[in-house]
Amino acid sequence: MNTTIETILNHRSVRSFTNQAIPEEQLHHIVKSAQAASTSSFLQAYSIIGVTDPNKKKKIAELAGNQSYVAENGYFFVFCADFARLQEAADIQTKNISTAIESTEGFMIAIIDAALAAQNAAIAAESLDLGICYIGGIRNNLKEVSSLLETPANVLPLFGMAVGYPDSYQEQKPRLPEDIVFHENRYQNDKRQTQSSLLHYDDSILEYYRTRMNTKKEMTWTGQTSSTLEKTKRLYLNEFVKQKGFLK
Amino acid sequence: MNTTIETILNHRSVRSFTNQAIPEEQLHHIVKSAQAASTSSFLQAYSIIGVTDPNKKKKIAELAGNQSYVAENGYFFVFCADFARLQEAADIQTKNISTAIESTEGFMIAIIDAALAAQNAAIAAESLDLGICYIGGIRNNLKEVSSLLETPANVLPLFGMAVGYPDSYQEQKPRLPEDIVFHENRYQNDKRQTQSSLLHYDDSILEYYRTRMNTKKEMTWTGQTSSTLEKTKRLYLNEFVKQKGFLK
Numbered sequence: 001m002n003t004t005i006e007t008i009l010n011h012r013s014v015r016s017f018t019n020q021a022i023p024e025e026q027l028h029h030i031v032k033s034a035q036a037a038s039t040s041s042f043l044q045a046y047s048i049i050g051v052t053d054p055n056k057k058k059k060i061a062e063l064a065g066n067q068s069y070v071a072e073n074g075y076f077f078v079f080c081a082d083f084a085r086l087q088e089a090a091d092i093q094t095k096n097i098s099t100a101i102e103s104t105e106g107f108m109i110a111i112i113d114a115a116l117a118a119q120n121a122a123i124a125a126e127s128l129d130l131g132i133c134y135i136g137g138i139r140n141n142l143k144e145v146s147s148l149l150e151t152p153a154n155v156l157p158l159f160g161m162a163v164g165y166p167d168s169y170q171e172q173k174p175r176l177p178e179d180i181v182f183h184e185n186r187y188q189n190d191k192r193q194t195q196s197s198l199l200h201y202d203d204s205i206l207e208y209y210r211t212r213m214n215t216k217k218e219m220t221w222t223g224q225t226s227s228t229l230e231k232t233k234r235l236y237l238n239e240f241v242k243q244k245g246f247l248k
Numbered sequence: 249m250n251t252t253i254e255t256i257l258n259h260r261s262v263r264s265f266t267n268q269a270i271p272e273e274q275l276h277h278i279v280k281s282a283q284a285a286s287t288s289s290f291l292q293a294y295s296i297i298g299v300t301d302p303n304k305k306k307k308i309a310e311l312a313g314n315q316s317y318v319a320e321n322g323y324f325f326v327f328c329a330d331f332a333r334l335q336e337a338a339d340i341q342t343k344n345i346s347t348a349i350e351s352t353e354g355f356m357i358a359i360i361d362a363a364l365a366a367q368n369a370a371i372a373a374e375s376l377d378l379g380i381c382y383i384g385g386i387r388n389n390l391k392e393v394s395s396l397l398e399t400p401a402n403v404l405p406l407f408g409m410a411v412g413y414p415d416s417y418q419e420q421k422p423r424l425p426e427d428i429v430f431h432e433n434r435y436q437n438d439k440r441q442t443q444s445s446l447l448h449y450d451d452s453i454l455e456y457y458r459t460r461m462n463t464k465k466e467m468t469w470t471g472q473t474s475s476t477l478e479k480t481k482r483l484y485l486n487e488f489v490k491q492k493g494f495l496k
Contacts, residue, residue, distance in 0.1 A: 115363030
């Protein structure tokens, strides 16, 4: 164990921040950390938009489902899949890369690149005693978020990240048992064992929600996740992602 | 600055490892670190397969484009998008979640979840003085890799990660200038400025490839990336991803 792994294992999403701004130098370290992540074929197929304009933050908070911590935090990032810059590179070289941009592979590359960069930013921020919360909620209204941030063709905002000085900490939610997430040499597809493991995990999540400090509830993991996924969300994305030039 | 950020900023992909195995305790820390990452709606929509079987590693190395370090390393991980476990949860709860699994949103969630977990694993490994290299090459032949690892419906291997004690280090490749990746409040879409910035970056990449220790070459960033993307790869993925139950 070391301080880096301690930082990683100590993660919990922070959903309440003080109004203290993050010093410029720390922001710079966070962005540099994001850029240091691995990137597929050196493409660096992502961009980061830092949102500080209070009106834009407020608007994004509304669009993302009225989560106050989207507007009230030390800083707000939006991570985007970005092939627009690579299109510029191809224009300079007079090459045609549209098939790659429109391919499933291209979409996967850009999402993975953006997510690796974002997680570096998250760990860097947490190592500076800042808290973070990923905001998938921007995908509730990605068309409006894209307009607000003026992202052009071939640039797709993927998720936000609120960063700041924590006003309060939540408890850590217990993760799935390691033996159900981690497989050796082959995917363990024993349905009886999986079901038994999930029911056991349900007990620990039920206990967690019953006894945690804030917003106690009666909820299991299989109950929560299947309810979330049953209420299918964001089906417009299929069309919007295509409009932005991906997954054609 | 702190040791965590130093670790992050010191990253370079390692493509040559000693044969020394990674101690069990360190592996455990790496997997636990992966699981500690944020996850969309608590879904944890990914799985990790640890590959130690020398025959399987050798086969994956061949499938991934004959990269020797895929077979010769301390440990090899494969990160997968995984909705099979969530399908089990839905079965327990007798809910229908197939629309969510098949949606663009579902695909994005699973890729992002897997990538955040993977980057935590990477940073944890590097903090233990191990080296890592992401292996997108498994997507050259994902059907065969899936068969080898016996991944069922709703599980899609995304990328591998070789981990181990570095035999040699590469130099760090300079990243894109911060001002072209990082935008404030709106996406900066000034083509002239972007082109000028890219040409300047081309100079520094040309200098890097000319003067680095190993495999010197004459190559700019716009030249390299546009050539890579012009030779469109992995177009079969669109069909295979659907076969596996995603993006329908």
